[in-house]
Amino acid sequence: xxxxxxxxxxxDQTFAAHIATMLKWELISLDSSKKAVEAMTAEPYGxxxxxxxxxxxxxxxxxxAESVGLFSEAIILNATFFLVNTxxxxxLASPFLSNVIVRSWNDTTVAAHAAIISxxxxxSTSGCIGAxxxxxxxxxxxxxxxxxxxEVTQAVRGYALALGFTTRLSWLIANAVDELILNALFxxxxxxxxxxxxxxxxxxxxRVLDSQxxxxxxxxxxxxQLAVTVIDHYGSMEKSKLFSQAxxxxxxxxxxxxxxxxxxxxxxxxxxxxxxxxHRVETRATALFQRTLRDQPRFIFCQQFFS
Amino acid sequence: MHVTHDEGSSIFHxxxxxxxxTQFEHHFGTPKKTITLICKEVTRINSVGVKSWIRxxxxxxxxTIIFQECSLAIVxxxxxxxxxxxxxxxxxxxxxxxxxxxxxxxxxxxxxATLEARQYRVPSSPCPHCQGRAVFDDTDEFFAFARxxxx
Ligand SMILES: [Zn+2]
Numbered sequence: 001x002x003x004x005x006x007x008x009x010x011x012d013q014t015f016a017a018h019i020a021t022m023l024k025w026e027l028i029s030l031d032s033s034k035k036a037v038e039a040m041t042a043e044p045y046g047x048x049x050x051x052x053x054x055x056x057x058x059x060x061x062x063x064x065a066e067s068v069g070l071f072s073e074a075i076i077l078n079a080t081f082f083l084v085n086t087x088x089x090x091x092l093a094s095p096f097l098s099n100v101i102v103r104s105w106n107d108t109t110v111a112a113h114a115a116i117i118s119x120x121x122x123x124s125t126s127g128c129i130g131a132x133x134x135x136x137x138x139x140x141x142x143x144x145x146x147x148x149x150x151e152v153t154q155a156v157r158g159y160a161l162a163l164g165f166t167t168r169l170s171w172l173i174a175n176a177v178d179e180l181i182l183n184a185l186f187x188x189x190x191x192x193x194x195x196x197x198x199x200x201x202x203x204x205x206x207r208v209l210d211s212q213x214x215x216x217x218x219x220x221x222x223x224x225q226l227a228v229t230v231i232d233h234y235g236s237m238e239k240s241k242l243f244s245q246a247x248x249x250x251x252x253x254x255x256x257x258x259x260x261x262x263x264x265x266x267x268x269x270x271x272x273x274x275x276x277x278x279h280r281v282e283t284r285a286t287a288l289f290q291r292t293l294r295d296q297p298r299f300i301f302c303q304q305f306f307s
Numbered sequence: 308m309h310v311t312h313d314e315g316s317s318i319f320h321x322x323x324x325x326x327x328x329t330q331f332e333h334h335f336g337t338p339k340k341t342i343t344l345i346c347k348e349v350t351r352i353n354s355v356g357v358k359s360w361i362r363x364x365x366x367x368x369x370x371t372i373i374f375q376e377c378s379l380a381i382v383x384x385x386x387x388x389x390x391x392x393x394x395x396x397x398x399x400x401x402x403x404x405x406x407x408x409x410x411x412x413x414x415x416x417x418x419x420a421t422l423e424a425r426q427y428r429v430p431s432s433p434c435p436h437c438q439g440r441a442v443f444d445d446t447d448e449f450f451a452f453a454r455x456x457x458x
Contacts, residue, residue, distance in 0.1 A: 150324070166412035168379055168403055168444075175351045175380075178326065182353065203327035203355045263354040265387065293444065 001025045002043075006036040007051035011103055012083050016049050018114035023122055033059045045079060047121055049101075052082045078124065078303040087268060087298070098239060102298035113297040116225070116290070120274060120301065128276045128305050130229035130284035135220035143215040146185055146206045152217055153177045159219055160226055160289075169293055172270035173226065176287040177217070179263030180230035184215045188232040188283060196236070218284075229286040237277035239302055268300055275302045308349070308356075310334040317341055322348030325356035331363035338370050347376035347401065347416075352384055357391070360384075364393035375399050376416060385452035397453070404432050408439025419453060427453070 003025040005016040013029070020027035025046050030036045037059045040048060081099040105113040123133040132138040139159075141152055157174040165173065186198045198205075209215050218229040267273050271289040290296045308329045312319045319335065321344055335342065352360065364372060372395030374381070382400050384391045400422075401414040411434055422429075427450045429443035443449075 150326075164410075166405065166410075166444075168412055171351045171380065175353055178351075178353045182327075182355065262357060262387075266354065266383075269383070269387070294446070 001046035002039075003027050004036065004039055004045050004048040005029045006031075006033065006054055007049065007083060009051050009083070009103075011105075012049060012051055014110055015083075015103075015105060015114055018111055019047075019049075019118045019121070022115060022118040040076065040080075046125065048080045050080065050082050052084045052100075078305070081121075081301075087265075087300070098303065099301045100299060104296070104298040109295055112295065116272075116288075116297050117299060120288075120299075124274075124276065124301065124303055128278040128282065128284055128303075129274065130231060130276065130286055131218040131220035131227035132229075134227050134286070134288065135222050135225055137222070138218060138220040141217040141219070143181070143209050143217065145208055149178065149181045149185070152181065156217070156219060156228055159221075163221055163226060163291075165226065165289070165291055166293070169270065169289060169291075172293075173228065173287070173289055176267040176271060176289075177228050177230070179267060180228070180285045180287060181215065181217075182263060183285060184230045184232040184283075185209075188234045188236050189213065190234050190236040194236070224291050225288060226291075227286055227288045229284050231282055231284050233282050235278050235281040235283055237275060237283045237302075237304070239304070264300070268298060271296055272298065273300045275300070276305070277303070278305045278307060281307065308334070318343045318345065320345045320348065322350075324350055325352040325360060327353070327355040327359075329356055329359060331359060335363075338367060340369070341371040341373065343373040343375060344395075345375050346381045347378050349378045349380050351380045357384055357388065361388060361390055361393065364395065365390065367393070372396070373398060377401065379403055379414065382449065382452070386448065389455065392452075402429055402449075403444040404434075404441040405444035406434035406437060406439050406441040409434060409437045411436045411441075412444065413441070422450065422453065 001023070003016060003020045003023070005012065005027060007013065008031065016027055023046065028039065030039055033054055039045070077098040081101055083101050083103055085103055087100065087102060101117065119134060123129045141155070143149070143152060153174045156177045157170045160170045160173045161167070182203060186201055186203060187196070189196065189198045191197050212233050214233060216231040218231065220227045264273060267287050270293065271287050274286040274288065275283065276286070277283040308325045309322045310319050317339060319342060372393060374392065374395055374397045377385070377397060377400040379401055385397070397419050399416055399418045402417050403412065403414055405412050413435060415432055427447065432441050434441045
C-alpha cells in the first residue's frame with residue numbers, strides 16, 4: 001500500500017515517515033498538486049496526507065466533479081487526511097476536509113501520536129469502525145430508553161476512573177459520551193425519504209429506543225487509552241449537514257473559535273473524534289482519549305462507506 | 308443542576324450537571340440588581356446546557372452577574388464561548404494540578420486578580436496526598452478567556 005504525502009512541511013514529513021513505517025506502507029512524497037492528483041487517480045492508495053495550505057483542494061474539487069457518484073467520492077475522501085495547525089484554521093473551509101489532523105505533536109510525542117493515528121487508519125481501511133476495532137478490552141451497553149443517558153454517562157465515567165484516568169478527564173469523557181448519545185438520539189433518526197425527523201425536537205424529549213431506534217454503546221480500553229462508541233442504526237450522517245449546522249450554531253452563539261458543532265467541538269478539546277458511517281445502515285461515533293490530557297493527539301475523522 | 312440559596316440572599320450555589328433538564332428560570336426567577344453565582348460544584352455542561360445558560364444570562368438586562376469559584380467545567384466553557392459570562396465578572400477560578408509523584412489530580416482556587424498580577428504563571432503546589440510536587444496541568448490556553456477580556 002502507498003502513503004502519499006503532499007506537504008513541504010518538515011513536521012509533516014517526520015510524522016508521515018513514522019506512519020508509513022508503522023503500517024509498513026511505501027511513503028511517496030509529491031511536491032505539486034498536479035502530481036498529487038495524478039497519483040491519487042492512478043491507482044488506489046492507503047492514505048494521502050495533505051498540508052491544508054496547499055492548493056490541492058481546488059484540484060480535488062474538480063477531480064471529484066468529474067468522477068461520478070458518492071462511491072468514488074467516498075473512496076478518495078476516506079483516505080485523505082488534511083494536516084492543519086488548528087481546527088479553527090480550516091475545519092469549516094471545505095466539505096472535503098473529512099479527515100483533519102492537527103499538528104499537535106512535538107519531537108517527543110510524534111511517535112506516540114503516529115502510533116495512535118496509524119492504528120485508526122489501519123482499522124478504517126476495512127470499513128465502518130468503532131471502539132472494538134481500536135482497542136482490545138470491549139464492553140457493550142444497550143440503551144433501552146432515552147432517559148438512561150445520564151446513567152450510561154456516569155457508568156462510562158466510573159469505568160474511566162477505574163482505569164486510572166484523572167477526575168478531570170473522567171468528566172470530559174462523560175461529557176463526550178453525553179454529546180454522542182444526544183447526537184444519536186436527535187440528529188440520526190430519518191424517515192424513509194431520508195428526512196431528519198427529530199432534529200428540531202426538544203432535547204429533553206424522552207422515548208423508548210427499540211428496533212431501528214436502538215442505540216448501543218461500546219467501550220474499549222488498554223493501559224493508555226479509552227475509546228467510547230455510540231452506535232445508531234440509521235446510517236444517516238451527512239458531512240454537508242454536519243458542517244452547515246455547525247456554521248449556523250456558531251453565528252447564533254458567537255462562539256469564540258470556529259470548529260465543528262458545539263458538542264463535537266467539546267469532544268475534540270479533550271480527545272479525538274471518529275465518525276464512521278455505513279450509509280443507511282449505521283453510524284459509529286467514537287471519542288478516543290489518552291490517559292494524559294496534555295499529550296492527546298488532535299484529530300477528527302469523518303468517513304462514509306457505501307455497501 | 309441543583310441550586311441552593313438563602314432566603315433573601317442574592318448568592319446562589321450551583322452544583323451538578325447542566326444539561327437539557329436544567330431550567331434556569333425555575334432556579335433564578337427574575338433576579339434583582341446583582342447575583343453572585345458560586346460555581347465550584349458544577350461538574351460538567353453539555354451543549355444543550357451551554358445554549359440555555361447563554362440564552363438565560365444574556366436575557367437578564369440591568370443585572371450584574373458575579374461568578375465565583377468557577378470549576379474546570381465553567382472555565383472550559385468560558386474558553387469556548389466568548390459570551391458565556393454574559394457580561395458578568397469572573398472573580399475566582401479553580402486551577403487543575405497533577406502530582407508528579409503520585410499522579411493524584413486536584414484543583415486549587417485562585418483569584419483572577421492574583422493570576423493577572425502573576426501574568427498567568429502558576430507556581431507548583433504541594434500534593435494533598437503525598438506532599439510531592441504538583442504542577443499546573445494545562446497550557447496557556449486555559450487562561451484564554453481572561454486574556455481576551457483583558458484586551
Ligand atoms: Zn502526590
